[in-house]
Amino acid sequence: GIVEKINVLIGEKKTEKISTGKVVKAMILNGMGLVSSPLYIFKDFFEGKAAEHLLGEEVKAEYLNDDRLGRVLDKMYEIGLNQIFVFIVLEIIKKYQLNVEAVHLDSSSFKVHGEYKNSGDHQTIEITYGYSRDKRPDLKIFVMELIIAEDGDVPLWIKITSGNSSDQKQFGAATLEFKKQLKFDSLMVADSAFYTQENLQIAKEIKWLSRVPLTVKAARELVKSVDSKDLNNNQNPGYSSLEVWNKYGAVEQRWLLVESEKRKESDLKKLEKKIKKDWQASRQKLRELSSQEFACTAQKSSISPFEKVQISRTYRLKSNQG
Structure with missing residues (x-):
């Protein structure tokens, strides 16, 4: 189990009342219930619980004091949390025969409250301001990069980075x-x-699959140049696609342009809704201008360019709709 693996990796002493592996197990159990509790009340979580059953014989809640936890955390930091994580992951893959033919990479940001001054140590991350997915730019964040197996979404690799780090x-x-x-x-x-x-x-020797962003000029030109009738029926109903070979970043690669019938219908509905809203706003603007009296040509010319565009657009829309 995880206790034995941690003890092998970090080591244990006969004089210890509770091994490093059991302390880590206690942290995991505690994290399932009191994720925000400070270390000095950590042992309170196990008060009244069967600690001997959860962590092993002769283990008492008082052994899980903040000094013991601090020493374990220091040891884990010295070895490297990522190395420990990977060590355990490899054992899990072996034990449960996980399929790792395809894995997924993504990142998440976590916001925190407090000042969090930078320690100046280049080996530690910086909790600082960055792109806030939660729309809270006033709070500092840190970022977690995670790679999971497609088989069961099991985490395989993890890395914590500074709040201002860029995914790219x-x-x-x-x-x-x-x-x-x-x-x-x-x-x-x-x-x-x-x-x-x-x-x-960097990833020349790695098999990868990604979406090509339309910020790439070649991708924009491809999307504009291809008509729906040029696409081939996909094996999945409701989809059509076109395969194109391209060279970007000095790497030969296959691009797959995909069109979804449902997405297309949804986009057209949104476009129709936008046109209708624009039409109604333009008509309202035209009514307001039509109710005004102009004494001379000079006064008519005082209409702003924006208003002229709105009037012109209204007449075009009216003409198109009959």
Whole structure:
């Protein structure tokens, strides 16, 4: 189990009342219930619970004091949390025969309250301001990069980075670290943040699958140049596609342009709704202008360019709709 693996990796002493592995197990159990509790009340979580049953014979809640937890955390930091995580993951893959032919890479940000001054240590992350997915730019954040197995969504690789880190800069390095540490020939699936010339160069020896962002000129030109009738029927009903070979970032690659019938219908409905809203706003503007009296040509010319565009658009819309 995880207790034995941690003890092998970090080591244990006969004089310890509770082993490092059992302390880590206690942290996991505690994290399931009191994730925000400070270390000095950690042992209170196990008061009144069968600690001997959960953690082993002769284990008492008082053994889980903040000093013991602090020493364990220091040891884990010295070895490297990522290394410990990978060590355990490899055992899990072996035990449960997980399929790792395809893995998924993504990142999440976590907001925190407090000042969190930078320690100045280059080996530690910086909890600072960055892109807030929660729309809370007033709070500092840190970022977690995670690679999971397609089989069961089991986490395989994890890395905590600074709050101002960029996915585009981090994803390439993440794929390399994963490859070196786990040595799997997996297909790496990532979102468009991965797709940069620099990352494609880094990931030359890795199989990957990503969405090409329309910020790439060649992708924009392809989308504009292809008509729906040029697409081939896909094996999945409601989809059609076109396969194109392209060279981007000095890497030969296959692009697949896909059109979804349902997505197309949804987009057309949104467009119709927008046109209708625009038409109604333009008509209202025209009514307001029509109710005004102009004494001379000079006064008519005082209409703003925006109003002239609105009037012109209204007449065009009216003409098109009959």
